[in-house]
Amino acid sequence: MSEALVRQHSPLAAAASAGPVRRSVYVLLAVAASVYVIGPVLRAAALPDIRADLGLTPGDVATAEVIIVAVGVLALYGAGRAGDVWGRRRVVRWSLAALAAGYVALACSTGPTWYFTARVLVSAASAAVFITSLASVSALNLPGRMSRVVGGWIALVTALYFAAVHLARPAISVLGWRATALLLAAVAVTACAAARWALPQAAAPRAGKPIDSVLAACATAAAALGSGLYLVPVRGWTDRWVLLFLAGAAGAAAVGFLRARASGVGRDTRLGFPVRASACALASGMVLGFAQFLVPAIVTPLTLGSGASLTGSTVAVSAFSVGGIAACLTVQRRSVTPLTGCSVGFPMAAVGLVLLRDVPGSGWASVGMCSFAAALTGFGLMTAMVPQLAAFLARVPRSRLGASAALHPTAVLLGAAVAQALDAESRLWAGIGVAALAAVVAGRPAVAMATFGVTGLQYLAVLGLAGADRANRPVTGLVCLGVGVAAGLAMLTRRQQAERLARLQRSMTALRHAVLHSVPRALGRLQLAGLYQPATADSGVGGDFVEAVHTPFGARILIGDVRGKGLAAVQTVADLLGTFRSQAHDIADLGELVCHLDRQLARSAAAGEDDELFATALIVQHDEANDSFEMVNCGHLAPLVVSSDGVREVRTSTLLPLGFGTLCALGGGPRPEPVLLPADATLVLHTDGLSEARNSSGEFYPLTERLAASASLVPEHLLGHLERDVQEWTHQLVDDIAVIALTRPGAGNPVPHGPGIAAA
Known part of the structure; x- marks a missing residue:
């Protein structure tokens, strides 16, 4: 029986046909998964108070981040695989219960050891909730509807993240960080109770092995790589621990490659996850993670240095999320194909990043320009990423759905780790290069050439028109924007023509075989x-x-x-x-x-x-x-x-x-x-x-x-x-x-x- 028929006759797919139940289930899964992206925002907002209460040192915080990254990556794979074997509803409830326990322990922590232990538990549980929720969204859908549903689901998760960015600091100022942790524990308990009756329980494919050796090796390599990259800003590239983590990542990747060749993965997608779709989803996820770290790192000092208030800086940073939400809704309504999303999104993201290179004005003028550039970047990246992720989830066999879906959030984590490991001067142009490289991985070398071309023309505009004269910066911004718009329109026209030609060729081939x-x-x-x-x-x-x-x-x-x-x-x-x-x-x-x-x-x-x-x-x-x-x-x-x-x-x-x-x-x-x-x-x-x-x-x-x-x-x-x-x-x-x-x-x-x- 084909994968499409397996999906169609599963209990989850049957539940997908009920409109109101399906909508409420998606909302529940989005709220539960949002804890994964809201947690870092709340942690960053509460960190000054936590360090003052518990006496944490910068070294303690850096070490904890490395451990949390590794545990989070392994939890993504472990929970995803557990959902494949034992059923996702069960794993979602277990993960939410563990998350509630972790937040309670966090609120009751009295010292660094207790706090870091609770942090590790919260990180692992939130990662498990996120990946099982993402896998459940895929299992609740037929492949042809994946793009619409995934676009709407990610838009809801991003909207909750956007709300957390604006409410995190006021909530902590009013409630305190311990009460905020207890509030999140209550949300987790409520979600756990709702999951018991709202989520359908599909028959678990128990024929599969509990551990998928290929994906386990990939998860181990990603965990080691992320840990090493997060150590770089603290210890440098030549530190022995950094080199040890990077060597471990290379070794685990080699083991995964050998296991993949031995099992046939890579030669025949029927024996494993879809390799080409996985590479595209990984590339787009890494670009998104890179930009999620890069945009705040550029926009915050840029707006504050130009005289804007902290509120204005927050508005400019959150414009990235607004652009992403708009892109998700566009993909949901227009059913954007992966090739079209890649062709339009990556050059658009490059335009937004280059506009951040030389923002004109001061005060709210700087905030407005930064907001526009950040929104343009977010819109472009999500336009490229969501169709790739939807296509990937639609092609993954159900027996490996959870473990394979963990590849995408892992790529987002690695992208952020790469961005924070680079120095401030090279991050911007490295981000553009990562976007172009992702276009090459997705099979769009023309998009990569357009991305580099737009970047080069805009860089020349920055040097030629602005230079040291700030009076020319508004003209520079307009020229850069004009170059980007022209390139975006050219790529969109080319993509539409290419798709029409592909449809024509398929029609002619079908006509030939019929005659x-x-x-x-x-x-x-x-x-x-x-x-x-x-x-x-x-x-x-x-x-x-x-x-x-x-x-x-x-x-x-x-x-x-x-x-x-x-x-x-x-x-x-x-x-x-x-x-x-x-x-x-x-x-x-x-x-x-x-x-x-x-x-x-x-x-x-x-x-x-x-x-x-x-x-x-x-x-x-x-x-x-x-x-x-x-x-x-x-x-x-x-x-x-x-x-x-x-x-x-x-x-x-x-x-x-x-x-x-x-x-x-x-x-x-x-x-x-x-x-x-x-x-x-x-x-x-x-x-x-x-x-x-x-x-x-x-x-x-x-x-x-x-x-x-x-x-x-x-x-x-x-x-x-x-x-x-x-x-x-x-x-x-x-x-x-x-x-x-x-x-x-x-x-x-x-x-x-x-x-x-x-x-x-």
């Missing part, structure tokens, strides 16, 4: 191979046609060329092939079959008011009982016989093309003529697109000579040689090419068995 069936490798006692190339690479069907069917009267092969091009030719081809497929099995006489094709095309010409509609055609029949060949040539090119003695043309009578309605008036209809084909020879039927292909000097393709130069008479190898050779002969095809090669099994040509091969 032209694949040429089988074996037909009766014949060995065949087919080649079909339209004159233009973006078209699916031209005026040439081929067909090979096995009938009670033997194998019958049809090849031909309709006059004209475009949709009219395609319609005629479909009409002819439909007639041939239906009549070839019922009409014993080959000449009478040709008459039917002639009359059908004449009727089509009369109905379409096209007096010049006709088609050349060549029909070959192989009688298996007598091992003989017959042929009727209606104005088509003579076939070629390729053997060890060379290449010769099969000379037969050439009749009028199909469509004039006169073939059956000639003495009762066409008479098939016998064709002699030695057992070691190959018969090649082709259209004029092959023999009339020209090189740069205007010379026709020497088909006879090139066939004689082929090293093999096996039809498949012979046509492979022709395809490569004609591509090297001409720089551009001006007409369609259709070729069928067939031979009888001899000593060196056994009849193959297996599936047919499609026309090239």
Whole structure:
């Protein structure tokens, strides 16, 4: 059973069909998950009071941060995997209960040891709540609705984070940090009770192992890497502990890579999580984490240094969240695809980051400019990130949903760790480079080039227009914004054109397969191979046609060329092939079959008011009982016989093309003529697109000579040689090419068995 069917028939998916229940469940999961992103905000606001009450030193705080990061990353994986094995409702309730206990212990702490122990418990429990909530959101949805639901869910979580940024300090000033911790414990207890009746319990896939070795190695590597990066600002890059953590991360990553290769992950996504979608989600998450640290680190000193108040600085910082919420809602309503989100979002984020490089004005003017740049950055990053995350969650198998979903928040943590490990001067341009690198990982090198190009032009504008003269800074901001808008519009237009072209190509491919069936490798006692190339690479069907069917009267092969091009030719081809497929099995006489094709095309010409509609055609029949060949040539090119003695043309009578309605008036209809084909020879039927292909000097393709130069008479190898050779002969095809090669099994040509091969 496919993954989509598993989702569709699961109890969670059944619960997803109930609108009011689904909405309340999503709200509950968003409120529970928001504790994960609100906790750091409250901790930062309460840290001065906590240090004064408990006597914490800066070294104690730094050491605790390293431990908390490592524990948080491992908790993301552990809780996600536990939800996969034991059921997510159970893990959500356990995690919320542990979170409540942690906040109670935090409120009752009397010293550094007690406080840090409670902090570790809160960090692990909040990470567990977040990842099980995210996995539950995915499990409650069908894949086609993932983008809309994930966009709305992340918008709600971000809105709660936005509220916490503005209410954290006033709440702590009024209640105190201990009472605030007790309030969060009460919220966790309430959510735990609500989860008991609100969350559906899906049947747990108990066949899976409790520990997924590949993802466990990835989580260990991420935990070691994050710990090392968080130590860098305190100890420096050359500290032995930093180097030890980084070496451990490299070792764990190597183990994960070897385990992935041994289990097949990376070669076949059916054996594990989707590798390409995982890489895109990881890249976008890392950029988001980098920007979440970078924007406050730039905006806060910039606004305060320009004379703005602390309130104004907070407003400018929270504009990043406002832009993110707007992006989530846009993705939810517009169903933005990952490629479109990447193409538009990353250049937009680069524009916002560069605008922060040289903010004009002072006071509230600086706050306004910083707010606009931060909102633009947040909107761009979330536009790129949410579709990638939704596509990733839609493709992850349910048996690994929780553990695989932990990769995204882990990437956000690592992005923030990388940002804080860099010096203040390099963070801005490093952020732009990380966004461009994420575009490359997502398979959008053009987006990366546009991001770097926009950044370079804006940097030149900053140097050329502003320099040391502050009077030019407003002009600089307008120029940078204009460059960014132009680049964004160009990327959006290009993305829309690319998507339209992709849809057109898919439609043309589907049309081609509907009109032209694949040429089988074996037909009766014949060995065949087919080649079909339209004159233009973006078209699916031209005026040439081929067909090979096995009938009670033997194998019958049809090849031909309709006059004209475009949709009219395609319609005629479909009409002819439909007639041939239906009549070839019922009409014993080959000449009478040709008459039917002639009359059908004449009727089509009369109905379409096209007096010049006709088609050349060549029909070959192989009688298996007598091992003989017959042929009727209606104005088509003579076939070629390729053997060890060379290449010769099969000379037969050439009749009028199909469509004039006169073939059956000639003495009762066409008479098939016998064709002699030695057992070691190959018969090649082709259209004029092959023999009339020209090189740069205007010379026709020497088909006879090139066939004689082929090293093999096996039809498949012979046509492979022709395809490569004609591509090297001409720089551009001006007409369609259709070729069928067939031979009888001899000593060196056994009849193959297996599936047919499609026309090239």
